[in-house]
Amino acid sequence: KNEVEQSPQNLTAQEGEFITINCSYSVGISALHWLQQHPGGGIVSLFMLSSGKKKHGRLIATINIQEKHSSLHITASHPRDSAVYICAVRLVEASGSRLTFGEGTQLTVNP
Amino acid sequence: KAGVTQTPRYLIKTRGQQVTLSCSPISGHRSVSWYQQTPGQGLQFLFEYFSETQRNKGNFPGRFSGRQFSNSRSEMNVSTLELGDSALYLCASSLERGRDFYNEQFFGPGTRLTVL
Numbered sequence: 001k002n003e004v005e006q007s008p009q010n011l012t013a014q015e016g017e018f019i020t021i022n023c024s025y026s027v028g029i030s031a032l033h034w035l036q037q038h039p040g041g042g043i044v045s046l047f048m049l050s051s052g053k054k055k056h057g058r059l060i061a062t063i064n065i066q067e068k069h070s071s072l073h074i075t076a077s078h079p080r081d082s083a084v085y086i087c088a089v090r091l092v093e094a095s096g097s098r099l100t101f102g103e104g105t106q107l108t109v110n111p
Numbered sequence: 112k113a114g115v116t117q118t119p120r121y122l123i124k125t126r127g128q129q130v131t132l133s134c135s136p137i138s139g140h141r142s143v144s145w146y147q148q149t150p151g152q153g154l155q156f157l158f159e160y161f162s163e164t165q166r167n168k169g170n171f172p173g174r175f176s177g178r179q180f181s182n183s184r185s186e187m188n189v190s191t192l193e194l195g196d197s198a199l200y201l202c203a204s205s206l207e208r209g210r211d212f213y214n215e216q217f218f219g220p221g222t223r224l225t226v227l
Binding site: 100 | 159
């Protein structure tokens with residue numbers, strides 16, 4: 001079982017719809033990241049969370065540490081939001097820290 | 112402020128060769144991490160460097176190595192290339208002030224390596 005599970009794997013929406021992507025993890029973490037990757041490979045960091053909720057424009061990220069679960073919400077989705085969204089958790093180990101990634105959610109927003 | 116830069120952007124090598132990839136972090140960032148992305152395995156952690164010291168290493172064979180210079184620029188090297196090393200190699204930098212204080216990571220555009 002992967003340490004980080006994302007759902008859904010693929011998501012198709014119509015422009016304007018409210019979108020939710022979920023992330024569950026099975027280990028203790030120090031932080032959780034939501035990343036966006038467009039075709040061509042570039043990755044942009046959207047949020048880094050260790051508790052509560054963060055909002056940036058139409059994007060909202062929440063995390064529940066006790067339930068080991070995070071959600072990324074996109075309000076009023078737009079075709080330019082089409083991308084792969086990746087959840088990553090920062091694990092702190094005796095040897096140091098590392099990011100462990102979910103498999104990603106491919107989002108397509110149709111006009 | 113300039114973003115994270117990686118060179119080269121694209122590279123084609125043959126099996127058995129070695130390759131060196133370079134990453135220049137955002138000015139002032141002292142932490143550099145490297146990741147491998149393949150269609151089958153997704154994103155996987157390779158190494159993390161902070162102030163010229165390797166802080167952690169992922170589960171990759173010894174053919175994968177890296178280093179960080181005093182100006183925080185980092186290189187990774189893959190020796191004896193295999194077909195399975197074909198991947199997008201990404202580096203990310205962050206402004207970290209110590210072992211237990213972690214910041215947002217800023218990713219470079221990646222180097223796409225093809226091994227023939």
